[in-house]
Amino acid sequence: MTSTDASRTERFRTLVEPEVGLLYRVAHALERNGADAEDLVQEAMLRAYRSLDTFDGVNVRGWLVTILRNAQRNLHRRTRPEAVDPDVAAATVDPVERDPALLAERSDVERTVLAAVDALDPVYRDTVSLVDVDGLTYAEAAEVLGVPIGTIMSRLHRGRRQIRDRLATAGLMGLWVAT
Amino acid sequence: MTDPRPDCQTVARWLQTFLDREIDAPRANEVRTHLDDCRWCGLERDAYLEIKRIVSSGLAVPVDEARAIERLRAFAERLAHDGDGA
Numbered sequence: 001m002t003s004t005d006a007s008r009t010e011r012f013r014t015l016v017e018p019e020v021g022l023l024y025r026v027a028h029a030l031e032r033n034g035a036d037a038e039d040l041v042q043e044a045m046l047r048a049y050r051s052l053d054t055f056d057g058v059n060v061r062g063w064l065v066t067i068l069r070n071a072q073r074n075l076h077r078r079t080r081p082e083a084v085d086p087d088v089a090a091a092t093v094d095p096v097e098r099d100p101a102l103l104a105e106r107s108d109v110e111r112t113v114l115a116a117v118d119a120l121d122p123v124y125r126d127t128v129s130l131v132d133v134d135g136l137t138y139a140e141a142a143e144v145l146g147v148p149i150g151t152i153m154s155r156l157h158r159g160r161r162q163i164r165d166r167l168a169t170a171g172l173m174g175l176w177v178a179t
Numbered sequence: 180m181t182d183p184r185p186d187c188q189t190v191a192r193w194l195q196t197f198l199d200r201e202i203d204a205p206r207a208n209e210v211r212t213h214l215d216d217c218r219w220c221g222l223e224r225d226a227y228l229e230i231k232r233i234v235s236s237g238l239a240v241p242v243d244e245a246r247a248i249e250r251l252r253a254f255a256e257r258l259a260h261d262g263d264g265a
Contacts, residue, residue, distance in 0.1 A: 005262065012259045020251045024244070038247050042254055049258050099242055113233045118241065131199060132234040138201050157195050163230050164223075174222055 008052050015060045016048050022134045026065055026144045029126035030072055040075065044068040065144045109172050116166035124159030127152060185209050190220050198227055 023044060027037035047067050048055075055063055103111055117125060130141045131152075142149045167173055185193070190213045196202040197210045214221050240248075 009259045012255070017252065017255045017259070020255055021248050024248050024251060028244070034243055034247055038251060041251050045251070045255055045258060046263055049263055109229065110233055113230055117234065128234060129240075132231055133237065133240065135235075138196075138199065153196065156199075160195065160227060160230055164226050167226060167230075173226055 004053075008049070011052050011055075012049055015052075015055075015057070016045060016064065019061060019064055020045075022061065022130075022136075023064060023068055025126055025129050025134060026068060027072070028122070029130065029145055030069070032122055040068065040072055043071045043075065047071055061140070062143070069144075069146065108170070109167065109175060112167055112170050112172055113163055116163040119166075120159050120162060124155050124162070127155040128159045131156060185213055187213075187217060187220055190214070190217070191223065194220075194223065194227065198224070198231060 020041070023041045024037055027040040027044075028034065031037045031040060044064065044067050047070075048064055051067070103114070106114070117128070120128070127141060127145070130136045130144070131138070136144065138149050138152045141152045145152070190210055193202060193206060193210050197207055200207075202210070214224050
């Protein structure tokens with residue numbers, strides 16, 4: 001391995017690998033299908049690997065998401081005549097699977113929240129995850145998904161409201177203090 | 180003169196941006212004051228904080244998503260180790 005290869009390997013591990021979860025969630029939000037999202041992230045990582053030498057190291061997430069979105073556009077140019085509007089198109093909802101042993105260890109509140117998250121439209125679920133799991137700001141989430149900030153706010157509000165309503169329906173409001 | 184303090188309906192509209200720290204400081208102070216005084220809105224805040232805690236803890240990541248990310252991490256590691264074959 002040359003010193004250039006070693007340096008690229010190191011940069012890839014340091015810069016790209018920690019963002020795999022974010023890339024998958026953005027890809028899932030764009031593709032609305034787990035298998036397509038996985039293919040897209042693989043393609044984006046290949047492109048990122050090949051262009052690492054020219055990346056200045058600033059705003060790695062922005063750089064990676066731009067690569068991902070470009071890869072998505074190219075893939076769809078070959079496979080689909082029109083881009084899909086995620087707020088209009090019917091969702092291809094992947095069935096959600098959870099580990100029963102893990103669920104058994106959770107409180108009623110946690111199990112109810114997880115069930116509510118699973119029941120969310122993927123558009124809402126992905127947006128909530130990008131903000132709450134990946135820690136994106138509204139502006140960042142809007143940029144990576146290519147929608148206005150108002151759309152992010154609306155998706156967050158509706159998604160979280162549905163989870164909150166499920167807690168209320170289950171009679172669990174206020175019980176987390178004791179759990 | 181009208182009361183400048185926000186009512187429950189207004190606070191409900193601002194609550195998500197408040198919890199996500201996406202609200203400006205003066206408005207955040209108004210919301211905070213209202214939440215301290217209003218038991219019902221305080222309960223709503225606590226509910227959404229609990230939802231955020233559970234989701235952000237990673238518990239809400241489904242098994243299929245976790246597996247997909249695991250496979251992608253393995254792919255990334257192979258790429259880092261072996262190169263792209265170009």
